[in-house]
Structures are given as structure tokens and as C-alpha cells.
Amino acid sequence: MNLERYNYIITNNFQDYIFYSNGPKGSIKKVIRYTKIGNDPVTYNLAFGDEDDAGIVSDSVNSNNHDRDKVLSTVAGTINKFCDHYGNHFIYVEGSTPSRTRLYQMGISRLWAEVSKDFYIWGYTDGSWQDFRTNVNYEAFLIKRKEFDIFEIEA
Amino acid sequence: MSVVKKAPVKRKEQDDIIVSDQVRSYAGEPYFVKKAEDAKEFMRKHPLPDHLKK
Numbered sequence A: 001m002n003l004e005r006y007n008y009i010i011t012n013n014f015q016d017y018i019f020y021s022n023g024p025k026g027s028i029k030k031v032i033r034y035t036k037i038g039n040d041p042v043t044y045n046l047a048f049g050d051e052d053d054a055g056i057v058s059d060s061v062n063s064n065n066h067d068r069d070k071v072l073s074t075v076a077g078t079i080n081k082f083c084d085h086y087g088n089h090f091i092y093v094e095g096s097t098p099s100r101t102r103l104y105q106m107g108i109s110r111l112w113a114e115v116s117k118d119f120y121i122w123g124y125t126d127g128s129w130q131d132f133r134t135n136v137n138y139e140a141f142l143i144k145r146k147e148f149d150i151f152e153i154e155a
Numbered sequence B: 001m002s003v004v005k006k007a008p009v010k011r012k013e014q015d016d017i018i019v020s021d022q023v024r025s026y027a028g029e030p031y032f033v034k035k036a037e038d039a040k041e042f043m044r045k046h047p048l049p050d051h052l053k054k
Helices: A068-086 A098-110 A112-118 B030-045
Strands: A008-011 A016-023 A026-039 A042-051 A090-093 A119-125 A128-131 A140-145 A148-154 B002-008 B017-020
Touching: A008 A068, A016 A068, A026 A068, A026 A090, A026 B030, A042 A068, A042 B030, A068 A098, A068 A112, A068 A140, A090 B030, A098 A112, A098 A140, A112 A119
Parallel strands: A008 B017, A042 A090
Antiparallel strands: A008 A016, A016 A026, A026 A042, A090 A140, A119 A128, A119 A140, A148 B002
């Protein structure tokens, strides 16, 4: 992906990622953690939140730092880094509330042209996992990094 | 006639990343523990269909 993003720091087990969002609200510490949640197929949960001065992480606050696409691009970058280390497994993403999940859906939709180059994404809606579509609301998402570009050529 | 080809995805190397043992692990952070438990429960109730597991 060729999108602007923040630099980040990784713990040496490649499961925790930290970066700072900078904007009108100041510098906000963002933390991403990947946790294994299943083996068939191997699936990791991607959780993402703000860490306050007391070291408490949550995503209950809308930080509104005018950098949502840069933040989303940074999160996508961590998926690439995580997959470099652990392999191209399924990654589960869900917001803490339906409205937060909807924000993720809108963010993915805005960046779909770039995001879809690197990742397969499915959304859960109406009782099943479906290929991601930009105009649909989902309850949760599954992401898997692409290994190959598939294209047609004239023989 | 067209032929379907596949080639490894080319990715730009991310060279502005720091790996550090000075950063704390968030493994026990309650927010992340709950998120993982919720995710596990969701996947238990709504597993992937077999054709997506391949």
C-alpha cells in the first residue's frame, strides 16, 4: 500500500504495536495487539485502542484527531508486519460497539482501492461471512493478506 | 484466449519501524483480554465456511 502512515514501535514478539496520532487534539498514544483466538483455521484478533496517561487502554473515546485515514493506514501496515513474522493467517477485527465497527467499515471503504491490493476482507452480516463490499454494514471483519496477485493476460 | 497468471504480491519494505524490548507487553491488559475473549466467542458462534478456510 502506498498511503501515508505513522512510524511505529513493535515489541520484540511482534504482537504489540505502538504509535502516536498527531493532530488538533495533541499526541495520542495508540496501541494495537494481536492475540491468537483459534487454530482451525489459525486466527488472530486485532484489537486497537488509545492508552491514557494512567496506562489504561480503551476505544471508548472518539479521539477525532483529524487523521483517521493515516491511522487506518498505520493499522494496515502493522498487519503486513505481523504477517511477515507470523504468516498470512486470518485476522479478526470488530469495534467495541456497532457504531465503532461501522467507522471501521467506512474507513476500509474509503481506502478500498489500496487496501484490496494487499488483503482479502470478509464481513459478517445477515448470518454469514461474505466478501467485503463498500456499501454494506457488517458486525465483524476477517482479513487475510494476499500472497499472490492474480491477473489475466492474453495468450 | 486469456490465461490466468499469478505472481507474488510486491510490497514496499517498511524501513521506519523500531523493534524494541523496552516496550511493555499488553498481553494482560484488560481491554485486550476482553476483546480477544469476545472475538473468540464470535468465531465460535459464527465459524468460517469450509471454502474460506483453504
